[in-house]
Amino acid sequence: MDLRELKALELAARAKIAFDGSAWVVPSQSANGVYRVTIGSEPSCECDDFQLRKQACKHVIAARLVQARDGGGKGPEIVVDEVPKKKTYKQNWPVYDLAQRTEKDRFQELLFDLCRGIQEPERKKGAAGRPSTPLSDQVFASAFKVFSTMSLRRFNADLRDAHGKGYLTIQMNPLTVGRYLENAALTPILENLIVQSALPLKAIETVFAPDSTGFSTSRFVRWFDEKYGTERSGHDSSVVPRRVSRSRKIASPLSNRRRSVLRLWPS
Structure with missing residues (x-):
């Protein structure tokens, strides 16, 4: 049973x-x-x-x-000799503890390494006004903001620390990060970073779709709702639930979840 x-x-x-x-x-x-x-x-x-x-x-x-x-018919055969127990797995607590304590540091290192490959547009000669914030800084700050799950004002301390570690070239106002998050021009750059971060798993994964973003979108709609055209979960909000926005899975089963990385995957 x-x-x-x-x-x-x-x-x-x-x-x-x-x-x-x-x-x-x-x-x-x-x-x-x-x-x-x-x-x-x-x-x-x-x-x-x-x-x-x-x-x-x-x-x-x-x-x-x-x-x-x-x-009065014959029911399904169920063996009741032993009550089933939910399968549990041992946790490697020292490794788990180390991963939790160094998670934010490691995330910034990996994100900075990805952002270093972003090509900056050439500034026109004689252009007036202040130089725009580098795209690498905009992408880093936007991704780090989503990872932090903090409000823009509370995110200020993280921005200051990232600048102090050399991950940002300028110390930006946290409220400007909100404008970067709404900038549609950053979408293709972010999609390309998804592909780059997933490429290391391409050679070894055949059953799972690697998804190295660690982020969700701002709408929480279950895959079953999309597939069968009926709202089953009752959630469709502009606010990201905390448990969803902090998902750090790097792979998801192809059989039950649709990943945008599939259409971005280089052949």
Whole structure:
């Protein structure tokens, strides 16, 4: 028995599962909604687990159990000799602690190395006014701002430290970083940096799409919402949830997540 079967047994025993004439209506265990389930030769369910795996989820198993119980049929075979335990993994705490304590320093080093390759546009001879801020500084400050998750004013200390370490050529006003974030001209530069940062994994990764940005967009819309055209998560906000904006995964499964790096990947 696995965890899905265990949860299915709990659903069948405690929840109200009914057949409405065309599908089984199974309540969600984590929310107030319900899922419509079919349990024929090709079962289906509206839940994310089934949409991802295309295999029987706990709702399908629960519906089969209820059908067998109420209709006198044969239910799915579930071995109940041992209660399943969630698989856990040991943590290398010294390494984890070191990574946490040096994360911001390491991020700035890597970002600075990427930004050094940005080509600066030539300044026209005789152009009036002050020289514009170097593109490398604009990109570094913008990316560092998103990484920090701080407001522009609170980000001032990080900007000052970055300038002191030589990562920025000028000590800029933090409020100007907001203008850089809205500058569409930086988009192709950022896309190119995504490709460059992912290239080291190209030779070894065939199942995952490397994504070395560590950042999310400003809209939180789940991939299932995009794929199936229905809003399932209820989130579509201009404010980035903290847990999303600080995602530092460098790879994501191709089977369940769409990555912009795929269309940028050099052949």
